[in-house]
Amino acid sequence: MTCPKSDIPGPRTWPIFGNILLVSQFNSTPKRAKFVEDMTRQYGPMFRMFLGPYQIVFVQGHKHVLDVLQKRGREFIDRPTFIPGIKLAEKVKGGSGIAFANGDDWKGMRRLSLQAMRDFGIGKSSLEENIFEEIQNVADDLEKINGAQITNFKKMMIKANCNVIHSLIFGYRYKHDNEFLQKLIKTMDNIFSGPGPLSASGIFPVLNLVMKDNFKVRKEGLSTLKKYIEKHITEHRESFDQENIRDFIDMYLVAEKEESERTSVLNPAALLNSIIDLFTAGTDTTATTLDWSFLWMIQYSDVQKRCQEEIRKVIGPGRMVRLSDRRHLSYTEATLMEIQRLSNTANFTLPHVAVCDTTINGFKIPKNTIIIPSLISAHFDETIWRDPKEFNPGRFLNKNNGIINKEYLIPFSLGPRICPGESLARSELFLVFSNLLHRFEFSKVNPDDILSLEGITGLTTTPSPYRLKADLR
């Protein structure tokens, strides 16, 4: 047995501050992947930085990411709720929900949200019907402007996704031109525009004066969303009928009743914060992935044509593509997989933390070390993928047109903290993508338009601004 190596490579640290400027740069740069690439060139694929007293270790490459998230996922299961960036955000919210909760609180609300997605969503026709309604609304809008330039396609996708989650949680949707829907989306934008969990100004508040870490905007966004959710919870309590469970809130009310005799982890603050998490984690991620999808399709029109040809053959004219068609639409499925591999809407997972003294790749990892597994590094790992930077849906297909290499694609992370919205997101991605391709031809506004396929990082990684047009087929 070899002794663990003690010092993980990393930049020189300063007393008290550690590497605060570098961590801030990581936190706020629109080119996060490039920042990590540069650090990797200097220090190797596993490197560390210090945010004040807190050590942050970046883990890269498929093998080590898999080890940390899945094989030994229990050793890195928690979130670093002790760091000020998270503490502050939780204080504004007034408690924790799912994404930044640990222990029994996390387990209780995560279980309930998974159950909600099972009961109201995945595999149930009601979810499919909800998504169809959203697709119809988007298609109507596209038809109205048939062939005209669209500069903010994501906005259309956000409305649709926001409604799907809204129906799941509150039991109803908005028309796409409804003023409340616009306000809700703006509120979520404000929440996303705030600093990430590794914010340095969370540790040294004086930095708020010089940094762009805008807690104020996030605070206002969270407080507006809280009021909105509270109003719905009150209305649900008043109209609750055990025989007619309408949505996630009703499901919580049932669980609350059943558990009230015992010590329960379910409480109104946990419900409120879990709804905030489902909303914020679920809307932007899926919409951004769809935004990426159509960008790839106008760049690779040959792939678009092949998907459309497959859909035409399997579905024919006159009906929508359904989830049950997925297994017959392998090329379309493989295309979506390749889009997710290259787009990396989430470049990294949320921060994890070592719950005990342990090791990664032979390096000593003391308890409470913050771990940032890189999903993008696993998707570009040359030991797994041939020509990883190339767009090639064929890498997910065998010669019989069957799906392969699924296990290496990890946009939703892996292990105990794997995204609980994965099935919902995959259903939405497939239905929206295939049905819109079935009805419209997407293309560059001008064939000479040069598209950037480099992402801009905020809390998610979005495409650089682009324009496209959609013509009825």
Ligand code: HEM
């Ligand atoms: C394409 C869409 C999506 C992508 C790429 C995505 C990706 C991720 C990733 C990478 C994580 C972090 C996992 C980790 O830290 O190891 C995560 C967590 C999470 N996601 Fe998603 N997600 C998507 C859609 C959704 C949807 C639709 C929902 C809910 C309706 C959702 C809810 C959550 C929640 C609540 C967490 C925190 C889980 C926990 O801490 O236990 N996500 N997601």
